[in-house]
Amino acid sequence: MAAQDYWHYPRTALADSVLMAFDSGLSHALTMFAPRRMGKTEFLLKDIAPRAEEHGWRVFYHSFMTDGDEAGEVFRLSLAEFAAGRMKSWLKPLTARVSADLLGVKAELGTQATAPAHSLTEVVQALTSSGKTILLLDEAQILTRLARNEELLGGLRTGLDINKDQLKVLFTGSSREGLRRMFSEARAPFFHFGTNIELPTLDRGFCAHLAAAYRRSTGRPLDEWRLWEEFEAMGHVPGRLRAVVEAMVLNADLTLAEAVALKVHDVHDEVQYAKILKALPLLDRLVLQAVLEGAPLFAEDTRTRMAATLGSAVPGTTAVQSATERLLRDEIITRRERGQYEISDPGLGQWLKALTSSQETP
Ligand SMILES: Nc1ncnc2c1ncn2[C@@H]1O[C@H](COP(=O)(O)OP(=O)(O)OP(=O)(O)O)[C@@H](O)[C@H]1O
Ligand SMILES: [Mg+2]
Structure with missing residues (x-):
């Protein structure tokens, strides 16, 4: 399927180095961060997946992007279905239970599933007992948004820990902050996983x-x-x-x-950007503006300029800090090293720039 897509520009060297790291046992988990639309998903599906299969890996791809509050549950069930599908003959009981789980969720998405559930660790165990697998987990940081996914993340971590040789994982994310949270926060301690690899810009x-x-x-x-x-x-x-x-x-x-x-002007995106901007409190918008300009967020003259627009007293560093945290949490901005911030979606950045300059030139 992938080979036929002559529009795809292969990133062969990068895919080969990822597979070399997995094949040789050098790495068990890798993380790839890149802003939106830079080609992460395309890389996973069209470069890594086919090559990994050639190298004898089974490949499970999952995107956490679209399942909202159910993201954790849908992932667990999809992985279970994948595991069961591969082992039909000798794992009948698992298959039966998974189908029941799936039906339960399909019928009552949003409510309590009634069928007894396999824990993620059990699913991973079943998966690895039948061969080596690479998990391609796209936008995995979404899992950290809900506290109830903590157990699942813990199970994933344990599963990966126990099955290092049979199970490899490549995490991608468009939010550096989200992935950082996933790898460093105490309750979801993935910190020794996830050596970071860069997705180079295309040449x-x-x-x-x-x-x-x-x-x-x-x-x-x-x-x-x-x-x-x-x-x-x-x-x-x-x-x-x-x-x-x-x-x-x-x-x-x-x-x-x-x-x-x-x-x-991508009309669809611009409607989204306008919505994002409209939903922000004024101070958050000003912080976003400062990020766009590359201004030091907490410096006095940055805050003084904010006050001019706010028409009030100079906002304190605590208030600016809170606004910054909100923008980080919603993945609108991302923390770079040494206190630098950037707008997560380059499209949003460009749109804001155009908006600002059109407001400046009357
Ligand atoms: N290597 C490539 N060759 C050809 N086209 C590409 C390549 N990488 C990306 N593209 C094009 O860019 C589009 C966006 O890429 P992709 O969806 O992989 O980005 P992404 O980083 O996953 O973005 P998002 O954060 O929106 O999920 C693709 O649909 C494809 O049209
Ligand atoms: Mg993607």
Whole structure:
């Protein structure tokens, strides 16, 4: 399936080094952080998964993105189903119970499942008894949002600990803060897991690859150097460039410049951004603005500028601290090393920048 996708630009070297680390027993768990739309999911599904299977691993991919409050439960059941599905013949009882669990959840999502549940540790145990597996856990930091997932995280941790050789895990996340929380907080002590690997920004080869794929599908030429200029201008976000090229595939009349202009404003995203901004208290918005400008959040002159907009006394460092914590918790901003902050979603950052400059120039 993945090999047929000629739009995909393989990250072969990175995938190979991850697999080497797992194959050789050097690593048991790795963490990959990158902002939104930078290609984490694509890397897991199209680079790691097929290669891992070639190396004799079974691969379980799970994204925690969409299941909201049920994220933990859905994960446990999906993993159980995966484990059971692989071991039908000799693990009938497990299969039967899992099906009951699944049916229970399907029927009563949001209420109490009635069937007796396997703990995650049991599921992991069952899984590893039948062969080696790589878990690709996408946006895993979502699990830390709810206190009730603590037990599940504990079970996962124990399962990984006991089965290091048979079970490897690659965590990804778009929130550095969320992953940091998951790895360092006492109740979910994953801290000795998760050596961090970088997902490098894509290079010119990506643009050459997209230009070739465009030629292949349309028979029309596309200047890869112009593509590269646009890619740089949009902050090296592959999802955005793909959207531009897709627009040009679908509409032969569009020039590159027109497609960029069309796609630079992703209407769906912008509605979301506007909602996020609207929901923030004024002080939080000002802290966000300061993050955008790279201003030191707690410095006196930053706070004095905030006061001017607030039309009140200069906010104290405690108030600014609380606002910062709220933004971190909601994963709107992310803590970098040495007290630096950044906006988690580069798209939101760009949108805010455009908004600010349009307000400054009358
Ligand atoms: N290696 C690649 N080759 C071709 N296209 C890519 C590649 N990586 C990413 N893309 C494009 O960028 C889009 C976004 O990538 P992806 O969904 O993997 O990002 P993500 O980091 O998981 O983002 P999110 O935080 O939104 O989940 C993909 O749908 C695809 O169109
Ligand atoms: Mg993703």
